[in-house]
Amino acid sequence: MHKWSELFIPTLREAPADAEVASHKFLVRAGYIRQLMAGVYSFLFLGNRSFNKIMGIVREEMDKIGQEFFLPALHPRELWEASGRFALMGENLFKLKDRKGAELVLGMTEEEVMTSIALKELRSYKQLPQIWYQIALKFRDEPRPKSGLLRVRQFMMKDAYSFDIDAAGLDVSYKKHYDTYCRIFDRCGLKYMVVEADSGAMGGKESHEFMVRTPAGEDHIVSCDGCNYAANLERATSKLETWGDLAPEGDGKPLEVHTPGQKTIEEVARFLGVSPKNKIKTLALMAEAPPDKKSDKKADNAGKPRSRAIVVLMRGDHQLNEAKLNAVIGGAARPMDEAEIKALFKSPAGYLGPFGIEWAKDAKKDAALPVLLVDKALEGRSNLIAGANKEDYHLKNLTPGKDFHPTAYADLRAVTAGEGCPNCGNSLRIDTAVEIGHIFKLGYRYTKMMGARVLDKNGKEVTPIMGCYGIGIERILTAAIEQSNDENGFWLPPSIAPFQIVVTPVNVKDESLLKAATDIATRLEAAGFDVLLDDRNERPGVKFKDADLVGIPFRITVGNKVTEGTVEVVLRSTREVRDVMIATLVEYFQGVLPAKA
RNA sequence: CGGGGAGUGGCUCAGCCUGGUAGAGCACCUGGUUCGGGACCAGGGGGUCGGAGGUUCAAAUCCUCUCUCCCCGACCA
Incomplete structure (x- = not known):
């Protein structure tokens, strides 16, 4: 039983002065995170709990299509030179030296490490396809960390890599990830959209980003309300109105x-x-x-x-x-x-x-x-x-x-809002968004450069083809908060909230109330729900404010109606309050919440 | 890296211009009264004023250097 009185949940009445975006303010105020330095944050109890739930969902879904690895964050410089990314990533790579003077880097992603395993171990088409993934810290020496957890120098990322014998195989692996990502973000309760993305300087033919619209975002996405067209501004196109040319003047020469x-x-x-x-x-x-x-x-x-x-x-x-x-x-x-x-x-x-x-x-x-x-x-x-x-x-x-x-x-032109959709001609809109996932047909770049080879059916050496697929764990949390907050705090989808229900006895000095609340919490917990009992000796107002702040989607207020066998269930998102018989609470929540697995 | 802003108790900030005993609110501790939306009374603890150097009888305050953080830009498979 989690009792608030015994937990470290340092809520703040005021947001730190240097927080600008909603998720940053609330993550700090709700006691989820504390800053260690620019772009580096500690996760406290509530934050870590939510974090683990997100990773749990990602892991469950990824396990259906791939195999989890755990790879080092510390890499030798040579590995990055072998792929050409040492120069390419430049200042964004964290670099350090060991006591012998050997040069090391902190991994931004794991293409090199995964490929180095693949090239040593994969010999035959019979071993393909492979999908390998991990959930681990990544490091980027961002020139400008900002917006709390949105842009940081150390972050948790699920990154997956697929190896296939040919492009048709890559199409299959890519599609699996596309579908898996949709399931993951659905389960995380996010309102997201999938957009065509720029594949960047790394080459690659096809790429999609999973985006959550929010003013706090740094990406710009172009989309059409008339059809399903959606693309990152970096690659969006549009239909142009035709415009008449001038008549030639004089002899028509310049x-x-x-x-x-x-x-x-x-x-x-x-x-x-x-x-x-x-x-x-x-x-x-x-x-x-x-x-x-x-x-x-x-x-x-x-x-x-x-x-x-x-x-x-x-x-x-x-x-x-x-x-x-x-x-x-x-x-x-x-x-x-x-x-x-x-x-x-x-x-x-x-x-x-x-x-x-x-x-x-x-x-x-x-x-x-x-x-x-x-x-x-x-x-x-x-x-x-x-x-x-x-x-x-x-x-x-x-x-x-x-x-x-x-x-x-x-095509070099930047699309502007109001231009025609390239599919249906409707007016395009442009929104800012946060990128929570990115899937990418990498192609042969790493396998070729690093010399991975397998034998195909005919005994001929071929280079396997790769895909890579990333999800920003912090960004799922921040996007969820950006999506669901008001002046008092935020509410998370039950699947990723640190607790699903907070039970709030209005006065713990009234032993019958405390006992009733404790019984309720115990029973809900036994039924598989994640419950936090706010047994602190605080005035009700303080407890209500904190409950509103910390992202828990449901609150049960245990007050004087207990004598009638009733408590109030408050839906944080809408503030909707309803009286529920204590005896039917478990059934009530089974109707609105999925129980813990 | 360019431009702007800020560092004073755990948080939010005042004090700096015009040098002279470090302050307020919130938070915290003790006692009491309270208890359905951030209570009240009384008492109390806590600050190298980011750091270094300088000017001065005297520096949070003036000068120089420096570190850190935030914002805009650049940057960002």
């Missing part, structure tokens, strides 16, 4: 117009009396290839990435989506500095355009030439206006493919 002092898209469009939609926005960027590990070791080359000029053209009123660009160029890009702009365009910023520059026809073959990426919204357009690469001048009559030759067309 025509210089004087635009003194007009630099921005808006200024030029207004000055020339056209819409920004007939303008080209020219973005001058430099792609920084990640420093490769060989040249990195030579002192004189250390930290000097090779740069490549990337010029991006967008429709005048559109914004570049950096995640899409990164996916296209396979890395990150930064804006050019003034000298770099001068060197390429021979013109000051504000008058840049694609005309008169030799662009790479093939990004790889023409490595010496700058790359011109043109957003698909400009494909097929004609007589557009761009800078003339000459101070105070712009060019009219520019038609892509005729007056300049893009290296490639690509």
Whole structure:
């Protein structure tokens, strides 16, 4: 029997001053967590209880499709160099040295460790498929931890990895995870949505994120209320309204117009009396290839990435989506500095355009030439206006493919709210959301790089194909709180609440009340419910406030109606109160709560 | 890493500008009265004022350096 009077549940009347989001404030106020340092939290009794329940659900469901491992958090640096992620993850990796000076890292995820096991042990197609998972701490040296448990440097993650003989097998493993994730989040009582996700610089064809809408979230998701389209803003597309091209002027060749002092898209469009939609926005960027590990070791080359000029053209009123660009160029890009702009365009910023520059026809073959990426919204357009690469001048009559030759067309545009759904044309909405899970068709990257091989049916060596699948345990808790809170506290779904029911005798000095409450708690516990007895010698108001705060979905108030054989059952979420006969309490809760397994 | 803000008892904060005995509310301990929505009375404990250096007869307060935390941005399979 859990008695509040004997437990450490340090509730606070006020939230710490540095908490901003609801889940952070309430987790601290409810005595779930305490901060140790930026992005690192201790879980106290209630927090740990809830945490364990979440992990229990995750484990139960994962065990249906995979096998649980427990892997080290401490990895040798070499392992991460073998996969190429040591350089790729850069500062986000926690690094340390042991007493012998050997370099170690703290694991962010376990692709390398899992793959190293796979490559040593898996020999035959007969051993595939495999799904291996673990629930363990992960470490990321976040540049900016924030929002309590939402963005931390040490966190609990369920990460799973699948190994299949071929892509069709991966499809099956992927689908299993998709369905399992839905079951897990359903059981955790979350209102979530599944969105198409950016697979990022790691490659991979297909990826879905499991998202919970909340203003506290850092991700932006685009979705359609008219159909089931939903995607991360990083990869969302939309249907565009068609926009009329301008008629050619003069002989139809690029025509210089004087635009003194007009630099921005808006200024030029207004000055020339056209819409920004007939303008080209020219973005001058430099792609920084990640420093490769060989040249990195030579002192004189250390930290000097090779740069490549990337010029991006967008429709005048559109914004570049950096995640899409990164996916296209396979890395990150930064804006050019003034000298770099001068060197390429021979013109000051504000008058840049694609005309008169030799662009790479093939990004790889023409490595010496700058790359011109043109957003698909400009494909097929004609007589557009761009800078003339000459101070105070712009060019009219520019038609892509005729007056300049893009290296490639690509979808690079950031979707904005209200644009048309690519499936059904309805108006799209954009919401912020928290990512609670991510599934990912990894492909061959790790198995290939690290040299995993198995024999197929024909005795031929093939590289197994991988998928990886993550769930943020803390984020399930925070998302649940963000979803269900009011000014007094929060309520968790019974499946993940630290207790399902709190029994509150209004006055413990009245021995008959305390006894009645204790009996009720005992009986409910015997029936398999998770019960907390608030036997503290506090005034009822204090106990009610605490009960409202700490996330327990049901409260039983044991008061003077006990003499009539009745207590009050309060549903925290709605504040709905109903009188229930003590004799029928167990049946009542069996009707509204699943009993503990 | 760029920009902004904050470090004073367990929590929330005042005091700093204009240097001179460290404060309030909540929490905590003791006694008493209370007891269906964060009670009241009386008494009490608890603070290196983030740290170091400096100016001064005297520093929470002024100056320099530094550490930490929060927010915005950058970053974020």
